[in-house]
Amino acid sequence: MARTKGSDSKLTELRIRKVALNLFSQYGYAAVSMRKIASKADLQVGALYLYTPNKQTLLFNLLKTHMDSLLKNWVVENIETAPDKRLKIFTKFHIRFHINRVEYVNISYNELKNLTEENFEHVNSLRSEYEKSLEEILTFGRDQGYFDIKDVKLTALAIIAMLNGVLKWYRTDGRLSLCDVEEIYSEMAYKSVMVVDN
Amino acid sequence: MARTKGSDSKLTELRIRKVALNLFSQYGYAAVSMRKIASKADLQVGALYLYTPNKQTLLFNLLKTHMDSLLKNWVVENIETAPDKRLKIFTKFHIRFHINRVEYVNISYNELKNLTEENFEHVNSLRSEYEKSLEEILTFGRDQGYFDIKDVKLTALAIIAMLNGVLKWYRTDGRLSLCDVEEIYSEMAYKSVMVVDN
DNA sequence: GTCTATATCCCGATAGAC
DNA sequence: GTCTATCGGGATATAGAC
Incomplete structure (x- = not known):
C-alpha cells in the first residue's frame, strides 16, 4: 500500500461535498463553518482548502x-x-x-x-x-x-x-x-x- | 419636549422589528449580525439589548x-x-x-x-x-x-x-x-x- | 435610553512543518 | 496530503459612563 488510509483524494473530495451538502441543507450556508465541515469529514480545516479555494x-x-x-x-x-x-x-x-x-x-x-x-x-x-x-x-x-x-x-x-x-x-x-x-x-x-x- | 428625537421606546422597538424582519428575509438569519440590525435601525449595538434579550x-x-x-x-x-x-x-x-x-x-x-x-x-x-x-x-x-x-x-x-x-x-x-x-x-x-x- | 468599550469566542483563510 | 499554529477580523453579549 503506497497510501495511508483515507488519503485517496477523489474519495476525500466526494466526502467533503457530501458533508457540505448535508450541513448546508440542514443548517443553512451562513450557519455552517468550514471547521464544522472539516470535522464531519474527518479532516482539519487546513486540508479542506486542498479541495476548494473557499x-x-x-x-x-x-x-x-x-x-x-x-x-x-x-x-x-x-x-x-x-x-x-x-x-x-x-x-x-x-x-x-x-x-x-x-x-x-x-x-x-x-x-x-x-x-x-x-x-x-x-x-x-x-x-x-x-x-x-x-x-x-x-x-x-x-x-x-x-x-x-x-x-x-x-x-x-x-x-x-x-x-x-x-x-x-x-x-x-x-x-x-x-x-x-x-x-x-x-x-x-x-x-x-x-x-x-x- | 421631555424626550430627544427618537427616544420613544415603542417606536424604536417597532423600528428594530421592522429592520430585523427585512434583513432576516433578505440575507437569512445566520448571515445578519446584531451590528447590522443596530446600524440600519440607527442605533448602537448595545441599545438593541434594551429591546430584546438576544x-x-x-x-x-x-x-x-x-x-x-x-x-x-x-x-x-x-x-x-x-x-x-x-x-x-x-x-x-x-x-x-x-x-x-x-x-x-x-x-x-x-x-x-x-x-x-x-x-x-x-x-x-x-x-x-x-x-x-x-x-x-x-x-x-x-x-x-x-x-x-x-x-x-x-x-x-x-x-x-x-x-x-x-x-x-x-x-x-x-x-x-x-x-x-x-x-x-x-x-x-x-x-x-x-x-x-x- | 443610548453610548463607548470590552470580554470571550469563532470565523475564513493561509503558512509552514512533516 | 494532512497537520498545527496563527493572522486579521467580526460575532454575540455585557459593563459602565452619561
Missing part, C-alpha cells in the same frame, strides 16, 4: 452540479406528443428526479441568496432554462386548446412550487410509494390547468 | 407574531357552506393575507431551522394548526363527494406550497392585479382536487 465555491459547485444534472436528465419529449401527456411526463420526471435529492432541493431553494452575483447569475440561468421547458409545455397546451391558463409564467411557478412542496415532506418510509406520489401529483398538476365546462 | 428572541417574536396574526385572521367559514366554496374562501384568504407579508413568508419558510428546539415546537404547532384547517376542508369535501383526493395531508401541503410559490414571485406592480391572482390560484387549487369523469 467556502463560496463549495456551495456554488453543489448547486451547479445539481442543475447540470437536472438539465442533462430532462430529455424533451417527442414533438408529436399531446400536451396533457407532455405535462404528465414533466411532472413525473420532476418528482422522480428530485425525490432522492431533497438536500439539493433545499439548498437550491434557500441558498441562492448566499451566492456571489456572478455565481447567482450562472445558477439562476440554468434554473430559468428548466422552468422554460415547463412554460413551453403549458403554452403549447393552451394553444392547442388542451389547457385553460391565464398566465403561463405564474402557472409554471405554481406547478413547480406545488411539486417541490411534496418533495419537502415525502418520506420513503411513509405510507405512500414513489409511484403513488408521482401519480397523485402529476394528476393534480394536470387537473389544475385542464379545461373544464362551466 | 438575537434568537428577535427571530422567534417575528415568527410568533406572524403565526398568531394568521390564525386570528382566519375565521372558519359557516358550517353550512359547501366544500368547494370553503376551499375557495381558504385559498383566497391565504393569498390575500400573505401577499403583503412576503418578508414574513420568507422567514417562515427559511428560518425555522434557526430556532431553538423549544421555539421551533411552538411555532411549528401554530403552523400545524393552520394546515389542519385546510385538511379539514379537504376531508369534508372528499366525504361529501366533492373532491377526489388520495391523501389529504400531502394534498394540503401541495396546495399551500402552490399558493406560497405565487407569493414569492408576485409583484404589485406586475401585469396582474391581486384579484386576478386570487382568482387564478383559487381556481387552480380547486380544479386540482375536483372530481373529474374519466
Whole structure:
C-alpha cells in the first residue's frame, strides 16, 4: 500500500461535498463553518482548502452540479406528443428526479441568496432554462386548446412550487410509494390547468 | 419636549422589528449580525439589548407574531357552506393575507431551522394548526363527494406550497392585479382536487 | 435610553512543518 | 496530503459612563 488510509483524494473530495451538502441543507450556508465541515469529514480545516479555494465555491459547485444534472436528465419529449401527456411526463420526471435529492432541493431553494452575483447569475440561468421547458409545455397546451391558463409564467411557478412542496415532506418510509406520489401529483398538476365546462 | 428625537421606546422597538424582519428575509438569519440590525435601525449595538434579550428572541417574536396574526385572521367559514366554496374562501384568504407579508413568508419558510428546539415546537404547532384547517376542508369535501383526493395531508401541503410559490414571485406592480391572482390560484387549487369523469 | 468599550469566542483563510 | 499554529477580523453579549 503506497497510501495511508483515507488519503485517496477523489474519495476525500466526494466526502467533503457530501458533508457540505448535508450541513448546508440542514443548517443553512451562513450557519455552517468550514471547521464544522472539516470535522464531519474527518479532516482539519487546513486540508479542506486542498479541495476548494473557499467556502463560496463549495456551495456554488453543489448547486451547479445539481442543475447540470437536472438539465442533462430532462430529455424533451417527442414533438408529436399531446400536451396533457407532455405535462404528465414533466411532472413525473420532476418528482422522480428530485425525490432522492431533497438536500439539493433545499439548498437550491434557500441558498441562492448566499451566492456571489456572478455565481447567482450562472445558477439562476440554468434554473430559468428548466422552468422554460415547463412554460413551453403549458403554452403549447393552451394553444392547442388542451389547457385553460391565464398566465403561463405564474402557472409554471405554481406547478413547480406545488411539486417541490411534496418533495419537502415525502418520506420513503411513509405510507405512500414513489409511484403513488408521482401519480397523485402529476394528476393534480394536470387537473389544475385542464379545461373544464362551466 | 421631555424626550430627544427618537427616544420613544415603542417606536424604536417597532423600528428594530421592522429592520430585523427585512434583513432576516433578505440575507437569512445566520448571515445578519446584531451590528447590522443596530446600524440600519440607527442605533448602537448595545441599545438593541434594551429591546430584546438576544438575537434568537428577535427571530422567534417575528415568527410568533406572524403565526398568531394568521390564525386570528382566519375565521372558519359557516358550517353550512359547501366544500368547494370553503376551499375557495381558504385559498383566497391565504393569498390575500400573505401577499403583503412576503418578508414574513420568507422567514417562515427559511428560518425555522434557526430556532431553538423549544421555539421551533411552538411555532411549528401554530403552523400545524393552520394546515389542519385546510385538511379539514379537504376531508369534508372528499366525504361529501366533492373532491377526489388520495391523501389529504400531502394534498394540503401541495396546495399551500402552490399558493406560497405565487407569493414569492408576485409583484404589485406586475401585469396582474391581486384579484386576478386570487382568482387564478383559487381556481387552480380547486380544479386540482375536483372530481373529474374519466 | 443610548453610548463607548470590552470580554470571550469563532470565523475564513493561509503558512509552514512533516 | 494532512497537520498545527496563527493572522486579521467580526460575532454575540455585557459593563459602565452619561
